[in-house]
Amino acid sequence: SLTWDARLLFIGLWSYVDDNGVGRDVEPIIAADLFALEPDPVEALRKVRGGLTELSLRNLVIRYTVNGKPFLAITTWSRHQKINRPSPARFPGPDQGIVRDAGGFTEDSLRTHAPEQGNRGSEDQGTEDQPSSSEAAEAPVRPEITRLLDLLDAEIERNGARKPNRTQKNTDAARLLLDRDGKTVEQVEAAIRWCQSDEFWRSNILSMSKLREKYEQLSLAAKRQGTRSTTAYEQGAEVHDILLARQQKAVNA
Secondary structure, eight states: OOOHHHHHHHHHHHHHSOTTSEEEOOHHHHHHHHOTTOSOHHHHHHHHHHHHHHHHHTTSEEEEEETTEEEEEETTHHHHOOOSSOOOOSSOOGGGSEETTTTTTSTTOOOOOOOOOSSTTSSSOOGGGSOOHHHHHHSOOOHHHHHHHHHHHHHHHHTTSOOOOOOHHHHHHHHHHHHTSOOOHHHHHHHHHHHHHSTTGGGTOOSHHHHHHTHHHHHHHHHHHHHOSOOHHHHHHHHHHHHHHHHHHHHHO
8 A cells, every 4th residue: 555645645646747647756846836835845845756756666657758848647647537628738758758767777878778568567567567378488597597586595595585486487587687678687786675674675575576567667676766866055056946936826817
């Protein structure tokens, strides 16, 4: 279930986005719009950042970029809002964009992927990701795949959890990360080590199939954590952006 802050943010986003469920993914602007009465701008920004990460993890929002500009879309928009005569789209939809910071566990291997199609939020990746029975039976387990599975097992056990069963599904997930998703062994190893060192993710990534399912969200979270160790100047600039957005909103009211 969602945290209370994430629930409030999700409901607030319904009024923030346009009639098509799409809005600008600029955290200071969202914070100024939805938390205008929050006396501490830094706390407002914290709520927005944490909430958006959680909503993205739950596949309730898609965060993407079009021509270098960040946007977000509510994936369940049609279930929450019934717009009889929606206004023309103000922003490009996720089908026109790329997921931001995908594959970003190494600086020199940024990859961009369109948002995944199929059954979002489920363990399965959709029929296109399922290997045929003959493919699974005939393909021997390569050394690099065993290496990745062993690493994840070791990291999970180090955190005090039970290592996952060496099922065909988990073996296939490791292979598909390399062969179909285009990740390198080093990228997947970095993803394993990062998620198992993160207090939140270590309890959510307990198998290779789950790692593959959440890889892009993991990558985005890792990137943001790396850039979030901001200097006092940078944090001050973010607060300034929130206050400026609040002022602009008051002028336009």
